[in-house]
Amino acid sequence: MAQKGQSVLTEPLHDYLAALNKCLGRFRTGNLAAIVLSFVFSWWLYVPMHELFHALGCIIGGGEVSRLEISTMYGADFLKGFFPFIESGSKYAGRLSGFNTHGSDLTYLLTDFSPYILTIFFGVPLLKSVSSGNSSPLMNSFKFGISMPVAYAPFISVTGDFYEMGSIIVSRVAALLMPSVGPERWRSDDLFKLIEQLFVPNNVHWVADSIVVLASFLLGIVLVFTVYWAGTVWTGFTTGITNRIRG
Secondary structure, three states, X not given: OOOOOOOOOXXXXXXXXXXXXXXXXXXXXXXXXXXXXXXXXXXXXXXXXXXXXXXHHHHHOOOEEEEEEEOHHHOHHHHOOOOOOEEEOOOOXXXXXXXXXXXXXXXXXXXXXXXXXXXXXXXXXXXXXHHHOOOOHHHHHXXXXXXXXXXXXXXXXXXXXXXXHHHHHHHHHHHHXXXXXXXXXXXXXXXXXXXXXXXXXXXXXXXXXXXXXXXXXXXXXXXXXXXXXXXXXXXXXXXXXXXXXXX
16 A cells, blocks of 8 residues: 555655655765666666566466567577577567467466566565665665666556556457457557557548547556555565564
């Protein structure tokens, strides 16, 4: 649950500001450098891990993975030696471009959602530990930098994975109302690219497209905050267990 005095909507910003104040309340160049360096390192590790969790979610859900594109700067050439479906090079930092859910929306959702398990069980708890713990400012700075890419990944992906999760649900309902139009029409992990494809001259479904895309985007936003809230709940649960053990 949200901290006392905080709502689910404001808690992500509150956590960021509280952690930043704990690290830089008394400004030191070394602490700022620790935040920046640990953030860059965490981002570099998280990007390929994020994509591998997509693949893992698909496989666990009963699907198949044939192509996972990762930019060379994130170690694609090294990872290819362990995962044969990885291809080096992509216009995205990483993208699961070849997978088969065998028509299962649940497998599709699991594929999209799997990387955000890290947000719930690692990113949010680590971020919150900065403001609630007793570590030194320098150690807090390292924790803050490491936590940010993972804790705030859902917000970064609001027009990507979270739009796609929303669209899987909304498009399934829309397809029941419009049997002649397949749900795949509205599904994408790139909202802006989808808009370019849908909203062209002579689009006979522009009203339905507008409603479904907007509803999918709004549902995606709800899911973003739900994931962060789940991380808050997990943090409270583990903190309670730890306090009971120490008590």
